[in-house]
Structures are given as structure tokens and as C-alpha cells.
Amino acid sequence: MLFLQLLVDGLQLGALYALMAVGFAMIFGSTRIFHYAHGTTYVIVGYLFYYLAERLHVPWWLAAIAAAAAGVVFGVLLDRWMYRPIQRDEGSFFTVFVASFGIGVVVENIIIILFGASFVSISTPLTRAADVGGGIVVSYLGMFSVLVALLLFAFLNWFLAKTDVGVALRALSENPELVRGFGLNPRRLSQYAFAIGSLLVAPAALVATCVTGLTPTAGHRVVLISIAASIIGGIGSLRGAGLGGLILGLAESLAIWKLSTGWSEAVAFVILFCFILARPSGLFGTRARV
Amino acid sequence: MFGYILNLLILVSISGILAGSLNFIIGYAGIYSMAHAAFFGIAAYTGALVALHVSTSLLVAIPLAMLLCALLSLVISLPSLRVRGEYFVVASLGLQMIAFTVFSEWKSVTGGLGGITGIPIATLFGFPLRSLEAFLAVSLGCLAFVTAVIYLLARTSFGRNLKAIRDNEVAAAAFGKNPTAIKTIAVAISSALCGIAGVLYAFHVSFVNPETFTVDQSVLIMAMIIIGGTGTVFGPILGALIIHLLPAGLTYLTFLPARELASLQQIIYGAAMVLLMIYRPSGLIGRANIKDTWSK
Numbered sequence: 087m088l089f090l091q092l093l094v095d096g097l098q099l100g101a102l103y104a105l106m107a108v109g110f111a112m113i114f115g116s117t118r119i120f121h122y123a124h125g126t127t128y129v130i131v132g133y134l135f136y137y138l139a140e141r142l143h144v145p146w147w148l149a150a151i152a153a154a155a156a157g158v159v160f161g162v163l164l165d166r167w168m169y170r171p172i173q174r175d176e177g178s179f180f181t182v183f184v185a186s187f188g189i190g191v192v193v194e195n196i197i198i199i200l201f202g203a204s205f206v207s208i209s210t211p212l213t214r215a216a217d218v219g220g221g222i223v224v225s226y227l228g229m230f231s232v233l234v235a236l237l238l239f240a241f242l243n244w245f246l247a248k249t250d251v252g253v254a255l256r257a258l259s260e261n262p263e264l265v266r267g268f269g270l271n272p273r274r275l276s277q278y279a280f281a282i283g284s285l286l287v288a289p290a291a292l293v294a295t296c297v298t299g300l301t302p303t304a305g306h307r308v309v310l311i312s313i314a315a316s317i318i319g320g321i322g323s324l325r326g327a328g329l330g331g332l333i334l335g336l337a338e339s340l341a342i343w344k345l346s347t348g349w350s351e352a353v354a355f356v357i358l359f360c361f362i363l364a365r366p367s368g369l370f371g372t373r374a375r376v
Numbered sequence: 377m378f379g380y381i382l383n384l385l386i387l388v389s390i391s392g393i394l395a396g397s398l399n400f401i402i403g404y405a406g407i408y409s410m411a412h413a414a415f416f417g418i419a420a421y422t423g424a425l426v427a428l429h430v431s432t433s434l435l436v437a438i439p440l441a442m443l444l445c446a447l448l449s450l451v452i453s454l455p456s457l458r459v460r461g462e463y464f465v466v467a468s469l470g471l472q473m474i475a476f477t478v479f480s481e482w483k484s485v486t487g488g489l490g491g492i493t494g495i496p497i498a499t500l501f502g503f504p505l506r507s508l509e510a511f512l513a514v515s516l517g518c519l520a521f522v523t524a525v526i527y528l529l530a531r532t533s534f535g536r537n538l539k540a541i542r543d544n545e546v547a548a549a550a551f552g553k554n555p556t557a558i559k560t561i562a563v564a565i566s567s568a569l570c571g572i573a574g575v576l577y578a579f580h581v582s583f584v585n586p587e588t589f590t591v592d593q594s595v596l597i598m599a600m601i602i603i604g605g606t607g608t609v610f611g612p613i614l615g616a617l618i619i620h621l622l623p624a625g626l627t628y629l630t631f632l633p634a635r636e637l638a639s640l641q642q643i644i645y646g647a648a649m650v651l652l653m654i655y656r657p658s659g660l661i662g663r664a665n666i667k668d669t670w671s672k
Contacts, residue, residue: 120462181653181657183465184599184602184649185654188648188650189650191642192650196639199640306591317466348477351473352478356474358466358467358470359451359470362463363458
């Protein structure tokens, strides 16, 4: 019974991880920018939502939309004002990583000054759990997060397959030179990638803020999980990243079956380590990409 | 006041050892490990446990910690042989997270979040290092030793092999060099040297807990190298000095709210990382030509 409950919890957690991971994979896959500040987007969305909904008592849907929009703006501006100047000088991945980490540190500490270092959470009627039979409880919010993840992935699938921008983004991840030769501007496209990637992490931030609460330093874990899931799934494959997120969520939840909660935090990284040693190209990646 | 300066200098020399040993693999081998604080922690816990249960002599604790760090460094060198660039950074960050979990959850050995307290005073050749002056002298001696080792290694054929592998692994292998062995040894040396810093730290503050050995600490060490300049011998020491003087200097600006001081300091160094990467990615005393330093 505990196993089934953990499985259900793991699915919910996995849906959130999948959203974060696909967002990261979207950005990294098409722009090759090692966007460590992906976790910072998550923290910004979460705290803005908390501030609007809990402190200013803005209706929750309005607060959620405003917070998600702020996340998208943050992602796009970061691309324009930070990554672009660095890449102009042909900066290496490490230059990008350090700058991205730096912005994360700045935002994290601004939030500590504004809201304090301790953890915040939002109480909503949706966090209440429903018994779905056999003693298994599922919160409405958990069902909601799985549903949102499925909807967003369906939308993303349609977007990448049917729209011009979507096709161009896929082309950018395959062959940037060809995209340039075709007369498309990779810079413009990278903004779309950042907008979509940041939008995907927003629902994860909103749900997680209600379910588990939020701390200013949560971003590290978020981005590391996202990257770990992308690597496990295979860099360049959005489906892989989603599946990787699901696997990590399930593994983390099921680990509680045998381990204490403290240890379960490390499970995702142990899995990542095994993948890097045994199969660095991931589940769906091609060897040549690594 | 004098004690405060001595304290600061001891911390600077410990950080100098950390930054120098990390720079050895980042700057010369191109292995961007973000798990250096994990080895710092392993050594500090080793030092603390040795001091409490075996001997307070630095000549016992330091070699033991170095040996353990060198052995455990395999967890860094194995992934570094498999993947490069971003992938390795992530693998090392993951290891750093695992290490933190072990420090805080393996309660029977590490004392959990409370850590290990009451570490006795260090001794050297039977003399207790009671005064800060004596401990500073030992720390500076260790820093000089580590710097000299790195300086000499970089100039031997081993150092040249490392740089060759960093710049072009395939070409180096074609010249009969063994990248696997060379990388593994380099990482082991770096981790062992880092071990010295861990033991000194444990004895200096006489208390270790997991909070010191987080991802943030790893980044702080990396920031020292970046600010000072990678691949230079004295850059990391300069970086360590700057990173430690910044908070010390901030405390003199009395108009700043004392409660937010730690956050302000983090904001300044975060912003410095961003601006340096945009305008001067090679660091303060690195080569002016960016491509020479990073693009490899």
C-alpha cells in the first residue's frame, strides 16, 4: 500500500520534474546555452506568485499568470542582456555557466533580503487530498499538475511540428549554420526558445510553491534536476528530458520506501552518475552529441 | 583587532590552498570540477575524527586526509574520462549534492547537521599550536608548499602533458600520452592538496558541520580562481584574498544594514561574476586574450 502511494506521489513529482526538464532541454537543445539560471526563473515565478497571492490577496489565477509572465520576461531578458554579449566574444560554455550562476546568486540574495531566508508556502483549498479508493490519497493539485504537464507537452508537440517558429527551432538544434544560411536569425529564435523554456518551468514553480513550499535557494536543486533529467533522457531530445524527469521523480519518491527522506534527495544524482558512467548519451541521445 | 587580522589571514591561506588545488585541474587540465568543497569536507571530517580519536598531530591527520581524498577522487576522475564540458560540470555538481547529503545524513560518523564539535588543538612535532601566530605560520607554510608543488608540476613534462590533453586530447593520445592515467593522477593530486586545507580548517575553527561544504562553497572557490585568473600560479591566491577582504571591508561601511550584510556580499560577488564574464572572462591577472584562456 505504501508502495502504491509512493508511486502516485512519484508520478506527481515526476510531472513537475518533467516540466522543468523539458524547459531546460528546450533552451539547451536549440541554443546550446548552459542556462543554469533556469532554476532562478523557477524561484522568481514562485516568489512572485507567493507575494501576489498570499500577501496582496490577488486572485490566484491572476497571480499565476502574472508570475509566469515575469518568468518568461526574465528568461528572454537574460538571453538578450547577458548571454548575447558573452557569446559575441565566443565565450566558452564555462564563461556562460559562471555568468549564469552569478545571476542566480544575485537573485537568490535579493529574495533573501526581501522575503527572508526561510521557507514560504501558500495555503489553497486545492492542496487538500482526496481519497481515490484503497487508502491511496491524491491531492487535487497533484492531479492538476499531471494534467497541466500533459496539456503543455501536447501543445509543445503541436508547436514544434506545425508552426514555422517550431520547425525553425528544431532546425536550430540540428544545424545552426543551415538555419543561418536559410536566412533565419538564430538570435531571434533563441528568444523563442527562452520564452518557451521559461514558460514550461512556471507551472512547476506554481504547483511546487503550493505543495511543498519554496526557499530562495531552491533554484540549485531545480536546475540540477532539470539538467540531470535532460542528460538521462539524452541531450537534444525533449521527449527524453520529459521521461528523464518522470524517472527521477518516481525514483526519488520510491526511495522513501527504503531510505529516510534525507537520503532520497541524493537518489537523482546517483542515477545521473550511473548514466554518465555507463551511458553518457542518455536514453534517446545519439552518441555523437556528447 | 590583531587577532581578527590573523584569523582572516589563516582563512585566506586555507582558501588559497583550496583555490590553488582546484586551479590545478581547471586551469591546467580543463577539468571543471564543481565538487571541490566535497573534498574539502571529506578532509575536514577526516581531520576532525583523527584529532578526536587517533592523534592531534598535523603530521598524522594531514597525510591521512590527503590519502583518503586522493582515493575518493576517483569519483571525479571517472566521469571526467567519460564526458567533457557541461556534462562534466553537471556530474561534479551532482557529486557535490551527494556529498552534502552524506555529510548531513550519515549521522553516526559525521554527527549530522550538528556536525563534530570540540576538536582539540593541533600539534606539530609534539608542540601544541596554541597561538594564532603559530597556526598562521603553519597555514602559510602549507600554502607555500601547495603553491610550490603546483608551480613545479606545471613546469615538468607532466604539466605539459596535462596542457596538451586540455588543448587536444586526441592529438596528445596520438603522441603516445595516456590521457586516462594523466587525468586520473592530476585529479588525485588536486584532491590530495585540497585535503591539507580541510584538515587546517577543522583544527582552526575546532568545529565542522555540513553547512561549510555546500555547492555555494564550491562556487566560491571557483569564483576565487576566476577573479584571480585561471591557469596562473598566483591568481587563485589573489582571488582568495579579494573574496575574504570584501566581507571584511563591507563591515566598515556602517551605513549598510548589518542584518543584510551576508546577502549584500553575495550579491556583490554574484554581480562581479556576471560582469567579469561579460567584460573580462580571463580574470584579473589572466591573459588578456580571451580565446587563449577559455576557448579550449
